[in-house]
Amino acid sequence: MTRTDDSRYLKGGPVAQRIIASVREDAAIATAEGFAPKLVSITVGDTAAVEVYVRNQRAKAALAGIGFEERRFAADITAGELEAAIHGLNADPRVTGIIIQRPVPAHIPIKTLQGAVHPLKDVEGMHPASIGNIVYNQLDLAPCTAAASVELLKETGLDLKGLEVVVVGHSEIVGKPIAFLLMSEGATVTVCHHMTRSVAAHARRADALFVAVGKPRLIKADMVKPGACVIDIGINSEAGPDGETHIVGDVDTESVKEVASWRSRWPSFCATRWWRSTASARSTARPMARRISSRLSNSLLGGNQLRFGNAFRLRTAIGPVEQLDRVHHRQFRGRCDLRDAADIAGGDN
Secondary structure: OOOOOOOOEEOHHHHHHHHHHHHHHHHHHHHHOOOOOEEEEEEEOOOHHHHHHHHHHHHHHHHHOOEEEEEEEOOOOOHHHHHHHHHHHHHOOOOOEEEEOOOOOOOOOHHHHHHHOOHHHEOOOOOHHHHHHHHHOOOOOOOHHHHHHHHHHHHOOOOOOOOEEEEEOOOOOOHHHHHHHHHHOOOEEEEEOOOOOOHHHHHOOOOEEEEOOOOOOOEOHHHOOOOOEEEEOOOEEEEOOOOOEEEEOOEOHHHHOOOOOEEEOOOOOHHHOHHHHHHHHHHHOHHHHHHHHHHHHHHHOOOOOOOHHHHHHHHHHHOOHHHHHHHHHHHHHHOOOOOOOOOOOOOOO
């Protein structure tokens, strides 16, 4: 049986297709009512790896009916100049989402750039406010890798209420958000990290095991509960016996597949398959189309039920985009229901 035929392998492609189809409807309504969603990608310098990301994002945006524009900046641009460009996009009402491609040159602090993106336009979910908001159970748009991982768990049909879940890894953009997302679903969650005394003891009792620590083949079969769901989010380079470099996950797939009932598809480029496929649908679609319809219209006027046409006319009536941006900031400070989050990338399965 090939991996393609094995139903135990979790596939992100079908999930992504459903999300894109739903978002395409939202985007069409938004466009018809005068507020077409548009994602702006920021690339700094010439990085070959970024080309793949941008190409996949552009393709997924087109499928979802969302405008896409790439803005390139020279590698020697200063952090201040780049921040100024981001603030300009924040103030531009035609731009509904901003995504910063990584890596950026070493002299530019990436966290500073992520913090410069307005939370209303933060489709990556990397702004401190975007990540922090999930603590308050506002989960419409969670950090994308985390959201994609939880989406795959839901594909198993397991009842998340009371489910025993162990998350190995506690990063701010993967491990911790996964834990909060699952707690919001009623799961019982344990988070393991580098100071955990016995990761194996915790992992063996998990009905669902998420792994994102960056250690090749850390999780072996004897660390997995029979029948569990294992979702591998790790990306590691490993030299094989042939001297070639291979991409592997944090889970020893060959041994674990005999124990787990469901597992993510490694080493078939999880990053370019299940989470990129699922995440790209979220990062280029949900954070713009659904956020525009449900968040921007509600939050601009503190909860009034505006539709897109009214929001568009309101923007015109207010006048300068700088003034509109001040409205965004004021409403954001006063309300905690503005959510953006996602990772990036693409992939067709």
